[in-house]
Every structure is written in structure tokens, then in C-alpha cells.
Amino acid sequence: MQEFDDIDDSLLLNYCKTIPKLELHAHLNGCIRQKTFHELLSKTSPTDLACLLSIEEKERLATTSHNRMSLIFDKFALLRSCVTKLEDVKRITYETLEDFYLDNVIYVELRTNPRSLLDGSTKRDYIQCVLDVMNQFQYDHENKFHSRLLLSIDRAQTIEQGFETLKLAKECSLNGIELSGNPNYKTFNQFRPIFENCGLLTTIHTGELPDDECLKENTSILDFKPQRLGHFNYFTPEQYERVRREQIPIELCPTSNYLTMNLKHMNEHNFKRFYQMNHPLCLCTDDSGIMNCSLSTELYHIAKAFQLNQTNVYQLMRKTCQYIFDKQLIQTCQSVLDKYEKEAR
């Protein structure tokens, strides 16, 4: 078996590309292809396209986590302004699945905050549209690719809107719900009644910003005990110990974390401290379009930064299978990975 101790970049990259992968933290609209984003924006408003280019310029100059985070959320606002029709949602869903499929992803959990659209479509229509594309894609690819949908509650929403999302997730028999959105809104406690006893699996964006309120919110989130944590970039030593003791899986998004945490090098990423402790981890893309990354490249950056070899990469992916929300597919995913690994030897 080819190992990477001698760091052969192209072999490492090729391995990360070809190994079957699982993606557990991908925001549907954040996965929009850059070309599609520009095209939709230029159709709806040329001034918005100019605005996007100016945000991209500011991103290059931003130096703090709060600044970078706020620019990313400016982009999301523009994104919402140009994804206005069901056919846009259909296109983004299809292109997202295609991009993951071509990157040798075999299982993906997409998450999205359902919304009504300018063409008169309801939240229910939005969800059904995404599910229809997912089902058709799976059928066309002979069950070699599986996708599941989680619904997002946005931190800036009202509690009524949150309950409506939970109701929709149940009506559509989805596996789970999550909390995301601008982390300046420390609203987990407001939504806690929705997540508690919701009867679905849950994952919560946690510790995204380096401020006291965020650290305080971490404790409430850990008290609630979600099945997985998103990001968990900033935490106190007690929170770190607790997450380790309780073995709560963390969804790490290297490029996104690198940008929002303003890291100088990927080897400063939290991955190391959790990986060394054999903590349950999954590497994810977060917003592959907005962040311009793929799951292969995320895996590659981490493998390269922390000198993982081929066996380490395989084991990391093999462990990820345990944390997927569709528990019926754990074995299927493990078998695909084992078959791949056996043939690679």
C-alpha cells in the first residue's frame, strides 16, 4: 500500500479524490456553483453582481473572525435575493448532487432552510422540489449514491417559524433538523423547546465566534445534548473536556473554519487536538460553492497539514459512517469503503 509519510502531493490528492466519501455538513444554497451564482445574480440585478464582487474583494482584506463571518453572511443575503424560483432551487439541488457525486461522495446530508419563493411556491413546495431531485438522482445513479435532507432553523427566525420547520420535517419523514445562521444571534435558548423531545436527530452550530456570549451558549447546547455539533471552533477547557467525555461527534469544515477563524495555516486547525484523542469527527465542506472547496480537497488539506497517511484517511472516513443520520445506511457505506480499501491494497 502506498503511504504518504514521504508526502507525495499528487498521490495524496488522488487518494483523497478517489476514496468513497461521506458528507454530513453541507448547506444546500451554500453549495451553489460560483458560475450559477453569478449567472442568477446578473439576471436579477447587475448591481447585486457588482456588490458580490466587492464583498469578495473585502474578504481578501478582512482580518478578524467577526469581519469575515459578516462578509460571508452578506453573500448569503445576496444568494437569497437571486434564488427566487422553484426552478432555481431545482437547478442548485441537481448541480450540488452532481458535484458531490463526481467527487466520489457516496452519502450526503444536505441541509436547508425551507422558504417560500417569489414564484408563489410554499415552503412545502420547496422541500418537495429538493426531495424530488434527490430521489430522481438516486434512481438515475442506481443507488450508488445516497442523499438525505435535514431542515435548518435559522438563528434569526422566530420560534413560530422554528416550530413550523419541525412540523414540516416530520410531515416529510426527514431524519433530522439543525440550527444554523448568523452566529451573532445567540438564540439557541429560544429554540431549545423545539429541539427538545423533537423526535428527530439534531445537530447544532456551536462555538462559531470567539466571544463570551458564544461560549455561554455552548454550555446550553451541550446541556441539551445534540447528536452532533457543527464547527465547535471556540470553547472553554471545561467544554472541551465535556465534549470529549461525552464523545459528541463534531462536524469540522476545514476551509470554512480556516476562513472564519482567520487561521494563518491549516495546521492551526482544531482537527489535531480532537484527532489525537481519537474523538468522533467528520470532515465536511459547509458551503462548497461559497467557500470554493470540495470534500476531496478538504480531506487533502487536513491530511497534508497533519501528515495523515492513506490508512489514516480511510479510517477517518470509515468512522464517519457511524455518525450519519440515516442509520440504515451505515453498513452500506462501510461495505463500499471496505471494498475500496481492499482493492487499493
Ligand SMILES: CNc1ncnc2c1ncn2[C@@H]1O[C@H](COP(=O)(O)O)[C@@H](O)[C@H]1O
Ligand atoms: C460559516 N458557516 C455557517 N455558519 C452558520 N450558518 C451557515 C454557515 N454556512 C451556511 N449557513 C446557513 O446556511 C444558509 C444557506 O443555505 P440554505 O439557504 O439553508 O440552503 C445560510 O444563509 C446560513 O443561514
